[in-house]
Amino acid sequence: MKFPGRRQHRHYFPVDNKNPLTNQVNPSSNATQNYIVGIDQVLVDIEAKVDQAFLDEFDLHRGMSQVISDEVTQRLYQRLKDESLINYEFAGGTIGNTMHNYSVLADDRSVLLGVMSKDIHVGDYAYRFISNTSSRVDLNYLQSVDGPIGRCFTLIDDTGERTFGINAGLINRLHPDSIDESLIAGASALVISSYLMRTQPGDTMTEAAVKAVKCANAAGVPVVLTLGTRFLIEEEPEFWRDFVHKYVNILTMNEEEALAITGIEDPLLAANKCLDWVDMVICTAGKDGLYLAGYVDEVFKRESEYPLLSGEIHEFNRYEYSRPMLLNDCKEPMRIYTHSAPYMGGPESIKNTNGAGDAALAAILHDLSANVYHKNTVANSSKHEQPALTYSSLSQMSKYANRASYEVLVQHSPRLSRGLPEREDSLDQAYWAQ
Ligand SMILES: Nc1ncnc2c1ncn2[C@@H]1O[C@H](COP(=O)(O)OP(=O)(O)OP(=O)(O)O)[C@@H](O)[C@H]1O
Numbered sequence: 001m002k003f004p005g006r007r008q009h010r011h012y013f014p015v016d017n018k019n020p021l022t023n024q025v026n027p028s029s030n031a032t033q034n035y036i037v038g039i040d041q042v043l044v045d046i047e048a049k050v051d052q053a054f055l056d057e058f059d060l061h062r063g064m065s066q067v068i069s070d071e072v073t074q075r076l077y078q079r080l081k082d083e084s085l086i087n088y089e090f091a092g093g094t095i096g097n098t099m100h101n102y103s104v105l106a107d108d109r110s111v112l113l114g115v116m117s118k119d120i121h122v123g124d125y126a127y128r129f130i131s132n133t134s135s136r137v138d139l140n141y142l143q144s145v146d147g148p149i150g151r152c153f154t155l156i157d158d159t160g161e162r163t164f165g166i167n168a169g170l171i172n173r174l175h176p177d178s179i180d181e182s183l184i185a186g187a188s189a190l191v192i193s194s195y196l197m198r199t200q201p202g203d204t205m206t207e208a209a210v211k212a213v214k215c216a217n218a219a220g221v222p223v224v225l226t227l228g229t230r231f232l233i234e235e236e237p238e239f240w241r242d243f244v245h246k247y248v249n250i251l252t253m254n255e256e257e258a259l260a261i262t263g264i265e266d267p268l269l270a271a272n273k274c275l276d277w278v279d280m281v282i283c284t285a286g287k288d289g290l291y292l293a294g295y296v297d298e299v300f301k302r303e304s305e306y307p308l309l310s311g312e313i314h315e316f317n318r319y320e321y322s323r324p325m326l327l328n329d330c331k332e333p334m335r336i337y338t339h340s341a342p343y344m345g346g347p348e349s350i351k352n353t354n355g356a357g358d359a360a361l362a363a364i365l366h367d368l369s370a371n372v373y374h375k376n377t378v379a380n381s382s383k384h385e386q387p388a389l390t391y392s393s394l395s396q397m398s399k400y401a402n403r404a405s406y407e408v409l410v411q412h413s414p415r416l417s418r419g420l421p422e423r424e425d426s427l428d429q430a431y432w433a434q
Pocket residue numbers: 228253254255284285286287288289290341342343345346347350353354355356357358359360401402405406409
């Protein structure tokens with residue numbers, strides 16, 4: 001995928017060319033670096049293949065992310081060890097994965113906020129988290145705590161469904177004082193998940209997250225919320241609808257979470273409903289690919305050259321070539337939608353779907369930050385006559401997001417180990433041109 005930012009060797013425009021008079025790289029290019037910030041519960045994933053009887057034995061509900069006690073954790077871990085069921089132990093956390101994947105795709109800085117153990121020993125979980133995270137993810141703002149980070153037992157059954165058991169450690173002790181307001185205010189986006197609201201008495205994570213969100217809202221920094229797991233939303237759909245309406249600009253979810261928050265089964269209609277509350281919606285739908293929905297001002301709409309599709313909304317992709325905007329920036333807002341099937345129809349064999357949604361979000365964040373980068377660097381470009389949220393059209397982004405998800409499906413870990421291949425940098429490649 002090819003657009004401005006650090007990732008490209010060849011740019012659309014020569015922002016890093018030397019000034020012929022001074023023989024120096026344009027100094028403003030250093031001053032305009034941008035970053036995104038994510039808040040997460042710092043977790044290491046412990047992945048194992050198990051069957052339903054195993055889940056029943058530990059009273060784990062299939063497909064759910066649930067918090068487990070220290071006692072259950074100990075028994076569970078011992079069983080996995082005794083039977084050599086563990087495939088890998090690797091850094092995880094839904095936003096941790098997203099920040100890592102963003103930094104890999106964009107080859108650029110993201111900042112992760114959360115906690116980290118004060119004492120770290122080679123080989124322990126804290127060590128593993130740090131060593132499995134891209135060096136482009138800035139961990140300097142993590143708050144140190146006197147105790148362990150969390151563990152996420154990622155239990156995969158024969159159908160590929162994953163069930164999470166969370167041993168929380170001190171992951172929810174991020175304190176509001178550890179939220180640096182100027183860091184948030186200077187970001188291109190703030191990314192959070194609904195998991196941050198699943199806390200115990202004495203935890204401060206929710207307060208810290210809400211402080212960051214309010215700060216981002218006040219500074220005009222887009223707030224991106226990923227819904228995490230449907231069960232959390234089903235418990236309090238009204239609370240989540242209010243929260244999303246009040247604070248969130250970009251909502252990310254899969255079709256199950258979309259059903260939980262809207263009560264609507266069809267992902268396109270559910271995404272449309274969410275536009276009543278937010279500016280842009282990303283709804284992944286497993287083997288059915290991905291839907292994006294947003295707003296554009298009538299004067300900036302662009303008609304698709306692809307065949308028009310009709311689902312529950314007639315010819316819904318008609319304006320999918322438009323770049324999405326904040327509703328408030330539209331004089332005459334109109335709703336735009338797109339759908340993309342999985343890249344290459346999906347891989348022949350899926351190793352693991354864990355984190356496929358996180359990767360899709362990382363790709364869209366890359367596009368969003370590329371827009372900020374371009375605006376900072378070439379402010380008077382005609383491209384920015386439209387105050388758009390992203391660099392690319394809805395249609396283009398959905399393809400990029402699916403492409404990034406594909407990469408996660410063909411590997412075990414939810415974290416990308418490298419950027420997408422150079423040869424795909426051309427937008428003329430068959431897939432992108434379809
Ligand atoms: N069975 C599949 N076949 C082909 N592509 C798939 C399949 N499952 C997922 N994908 C791809 O991955 C993307 C995201 O998948 P999915 O909807 O499962 O995300 P998710 O449930 O949010 O995942 P997670 O919460 O683990 O990050 C889809 O948009 C699609 O491109």
